[in-house]
Amino acid sequence: MPNEPDPRYRAQQRENAEPEERSQPMPLIVAGLVLAMVAFGVLYILMSDPFGNSALGDRRTVADLSGPAPAAPGAAVDGKQIFTANCVACHQATGKGLPGVFPPLDGSEWVHGDARTLANILLHGVEGEIEVAGTTYKGAMPAFQQLSDAELAAVASYIRSSWSNKSDPLPPELFGQERKASTRTTPFEGGAALKALAAEKPT
Structure with a gap:
């Protein structure tokens, strides 16, 4: 018999070659895009305004975020500021409200009518149907008992004298009196x- 190769050699021939690691370079177009994005980011940072406090991302100051400072004892309370903070979302800056949704304050009989009724509306809120300037609304107005008597008087006086309303201001004492007199929760x-309240004689 002719000389046969060593069986170990034949086994080695049947095995696959060792895998090779080949370098896969990044395509030039991808590398170009990455470099362009990095360059844009660097330029944007360099050309933007200086960094501020990250907690104030919209650039409001600490005073802005703290809200209106409480009025010092004896100082006048800004009724317009209180209206803007608590009422303008529904009744709008024009006092016209939103048709069919929130009633107007401008020309409202509840605003320039009985002062005691208006004070109780602000103190206790209203739910259900109410007619304002000839239109019936059905919704809810929250109570504002958390406001001081001076703040309630200021906002009531503001809406009674704004837009087309020309009624007299209300004193803080009225709100203190109605706050103590009512047991309503x-x-x-x-x-x-509200009409029933207006018909009652104050005690």
Whole structure:
């Protein structure tokens, strides 16, 4: 028999070659895009405004975020500021409200009518149907008992003298009196309950 190769050699021939690691360079177009993005980011940072406090990302100051400072004892309270902070979202800066949704304050009989009724609306809120300037609204107005008597008087006086309203201001004492006199813990049940209140004689 002719000389046969060593069986170990044949086994080695059947095995696959060792895999090779080949370098896969990044395509030039991808490298170009990455470099362009990095360059844009660097330029944007260099050309933008100086960095500020990260907590004030919209550049409001600490005073802005703290809200209006409480009025010092004896100082006048800004009714317009209180209106803007608490009422303008519904009744709008024009006092016209939103048709069919939130009633107007401009020309409202509840605003320039009985002062005691207006004070109780602000103190206790209203839920249910109420007619304002000939239109019936059904919704809810929250109570603002958390405001001081001076703040309630300021915002009431503001809406009574703004837009087309030309009524007299209300004193803080009225709100203090109504706050103490009432045991109500729920909002008034619409316009009917407010009319009943107006018909009552204050104690």
